[in-house]
Amino acid sequence: MAESSLTWKPQDDPSREKKAFYRSSSVATVAGMPSHSLAVKPKPRESDPLRRFGEAKKRASDLFNRLENVLSRTLAIFRKSERSDEIAEVETFANQVKGIRDVIGRDSMKVVFFGRTSNGKSSCINAMLHQSILPSGIGHTTSCFCSVQGTDSPDAPYLLTSGSNERQNVETVQQLASSLQETSLQHESMVQVFWPRERCRLLKEDVELVDSPGIDISPDSDTWIDKICLDADVFVLVSNAESTLMTTEKQFFHKVSNRLSKPNVFILNNRWDASAGEDQETMRKVREQHLRKDKDFLVNELRVVEKTMAEDRVFFVSAKEVLQSRTEGFDSLTAEGSHDRLREFETFEKKFEACLSQSAISTKFKQHVINGRHISEKTEKMLINMKSTAEARKSQCKDALKDRHEEIAKIDRTRKNSQKEWEQKIMETTSGVHDLVKEALKTEIQRLRELVNGYSANPFSVNNLDTYNEGLCGHLESQFDQKMMASCNSSVSQLMRQAQQEMLCTVQSAIPQHLQMDTSNVVSSQDVVLCYELDFGEICARFQPDLKFKFSWGMTILRHWLGPQVVAGNAVPVETDAPSFALWMSQKITAQSVWPAITVGAAIWQTIGWKVAATLGLGLLCLYGYERLCWTTRVQENAFKEQFVGYTADKLGTVVTMKSRDCKQQVDRELIKSVSHLKGILGDALKQLDDDVSKLERDIDVSTELEKKANGHIFDMETFRSEFEKFSRNYLEEEE
Structure with missing residues (x-):
């Protein structure tokens, strides 16, 4: 034990040097020999095992803090990669690590003291704290659970009660936790005492000491296990050395052993100061009897410790004398064997601290470290998988990008080379249309006499020539239009569709198949309707028939x-x-x-x-x-028609070229629209390819970034895995 842990006497105590000497020395006592007759030289203190827990806690906290930060950055990478399943898994890992980090930050080494009423549980805790903090005395003193833990709060010392966050003066613990007071709490309640860390070495090293009511005062002691014992690292059974272990005590710890796997149990045979003045041989036999029964209870009944280690779990002490020496001074111990009992209590503290540190490190950190290592390994595998995927994606994107550039170049060549070809194709098609329409018009003009002679809709009258002439012109217009549509439209449409199809084939050969382009409107699905309308009324406007006899x-x-x-x-x-x-x-x-x-x-x-x-x-x-x-009306009508045919045929000869040119221009406009549409298709294809190029370039950049960051985080996860393994070797395997 460090010297500072033994007393809190003022620094100007005139007997300080003398007390320090006695505290640093050990007095050996054998049967029949005074305790002050044998003195040994001070031994250098071994490394403090409680600090090892603090080191492990700090190391584990640092590991999980850094792991949380790396997982946060890793999560951002997975979100950028849009891998939904792995995003959810990494989010789960991040939440687990955050929870582990928070738990580690709150973790402390918890020690619970149990025993029958008035066995000195509170006195043992006070002796370990070097101050009388918890209520103690004769009879049933502690009425409820009392927890003592360290704090750095400037308000310390203070206490909290169950269900309340109000900070109360620590002196009220005597009223709240003492069964001798009317204001005492029920035995299932908890009083938490927060004591300044710097005042006690145990509290400074994150040790929490929990006092309990006597296990023989409540039939509900089973519920205490769930509330208090499940997260405890060490149990101290404080028994009365003036009697052997009672059935009540054994039954309770059997229940604890059934709920927890091999709990760490120490047995303190308190009030061993009652042996002072008794026959040494008798006390030796009593001690051996207690030791044998206690060891049998730990080894054979509870099976929580090996037989060779059992003796290190049983001690004979006087908590009252230890507290007295640490509060009033070493010279206050005058009873026979008090020095031995003090030394044995110090030995208990040393064994207890080593066991507590070992147990706490294992129980508090082992599973967390296993989880952390699993998270690191799993995340590393996912990162390796993502890296491989990113590499494959980048390679695919580069190949696709090369293809897109080639496709763009092909379309550009098609646009450049097809312009003249399309102009030539339009010229050839429209020339063919011009010739076709011209020949059809000539053929119909040759049939003009037949069309005129076939007109008989209106009766002929010299006095009503205008009406007859108007009807005849309308008849010719209708017949001409029908005949021209029947003879030309299908052929002209076929010529135009053939030209459109040839131009479309040129475009389709340039557009890659993976592009979905709408080319349904390029080739006309219906026959073109050419304008053949001949205004015979205007053509024959100056016709003056000579019908005189x-x-x-x-x-x-x-x-x-x-x-x-x-x-x-x-x-x-x-x-x-x-x-x-x-x-x-x-x-x-x-x-x-x-x-x-x-x-x-x-x-x-x-x-x-x-x-x-x-x-x-x-x-x-x-x-x-x-x-x-x-010279009848019939002859006059024939003369009229004959003159009409001669006049109209002469006039139509001048209209043929004009109408052929109009039809040619009409087809030319349709083909130009088709060319414009084809150019639009090529333009849309280029736009899609340009968009694909931009997207592929972005994907390549993203894949490169993902690959680079994945590499870095893979190294981080390898480092974490190595550090968790190192932590296990340094703190877990070594303890085991």
Whole structure:
């Protein structure tokens, strides 16, 4: 024991040097020999085992603090990798480590004192604390559980009671925990005394001492095990040396042994000072009897210690004398054998502290260290797996990135090279459309007479020519449009779709298959509707039919044969065709030769005579009458249609080229739209590929970062695993 642990006397005590000498020396007493007759030299104190617990606690706390920090950073990595299952597992590990860290921070070495009423449990605790803190005395003194633990609070010393956080003056422990007081608490209650650490070495080293009521005063002692004993490191059975172990004491510790695996039990045969003045031989036999029964109880009944170690768990002491020597001074011990009893109590303290430290380190840290090592190993495996995944992902992304760049280059080449090809294809297609429409229009113009002759919707009347002409124009427009659509639309649509399909194939060959591009609207699913509408009303707006009766041998015909004549000073153009003879005559006879012709006619009249001339005249008159009778509405309608066909056919010849060009332009616009759509598809494909490139580059960066950080944390976990193993070797295996 350190000197500071033996007394709290003032520093200016004049007998301090003398007391220190006696405290550092051991007095050996044998049967029949005075205790002061043999003195031994002071021995150097061995390393304090309680400090070992503090070192282990500090080391374990540091390990789990650092492990918590690393797990926090590791969790961020897993969250970035979006591995949901492993994220949940690492979160669980982080919470476990946080809980372990908090538990280690609160952990202390807990010692519980049990025994029958008035066996001196409180006195033993006071003796170990070097101060009379807990109530003690004759009879049933302690009424409830009392815990004494150290604190660094400036409010210390103070106490707390069960169910209350109010800090009370420590002096009230005498009223609260003493069964002699009316204000004492019930035996299942707990009074926690917080004492300044610097005043007691045990408390400074995180030792908590728990006093209990007598186990013979309550039938509910079984519940004490669950409330008090499950986390205890050492149990001290304080028995009365004036009697042997009682059944009550044995039964209680049997229950403790059944609930806990091999609890650490010390037996203090207190009040051994009663042997002072007794026959030494008798006391030796009594001691041997107590020792034999106590060892048998520990080894054979409880089976908590080996036989060779049992003697180190049984001690014969006087807590009253120890407390007296540590509060009043060493010289206050005058009873026979008191020095031996003091020395044996110190031996108990040494054995007790070694066992307490060993047990506390094992019970408080062993499972935590196992868990920490398991967490480190498991996390390390997950990090290795994540690193491998990141490496594989990075390799895949690099390969995919290379493919994307090649695909982008291919699309760029297609866009550049296809422009001229598409322009040429459009030119070829529209030229084909132009020729196709032109030929179809010519064919339909050749069928114009058939279409005109087939019109009979409105009755013909010279007086209602405008209505008839309007109906005929409408009929021709309808027939022309239907015939052109039937003969051209399908062929033109086929040409256009063929061109669209060829351009689409060029685009599809450039777009990678993994891109889902909508090309359904590029190739027209329906036939193109070309605009063939011919406004016959406008074409024939200046058509003026000549439906007056004309005698075949009349002056009009003669004028027609003879060419343009001057009639009343005006030139009248004749638009009807003349016989070939009349054409020859019109070319030979001019306006200047009319009078010679009349002269020739008069000569013929004189030559043939008037009879022949009259006969000819009568024949002409009959012919005139016949022709006049035959000039019916039907003939007039045929004449109208004939003139209409001739006029319209001539006008349509100038419209063919214009309409062919319009259809060509219409198809050109459709193909240009298709080209624009194809360019849009290529542009969308490039955008998707550019987005893929950006995403792949980000994935590569993320994978590289994950790989780098995983490497660092794998090393951290290897370090933690090594440190946990080192902790086990230094603190757990060594203790075992």
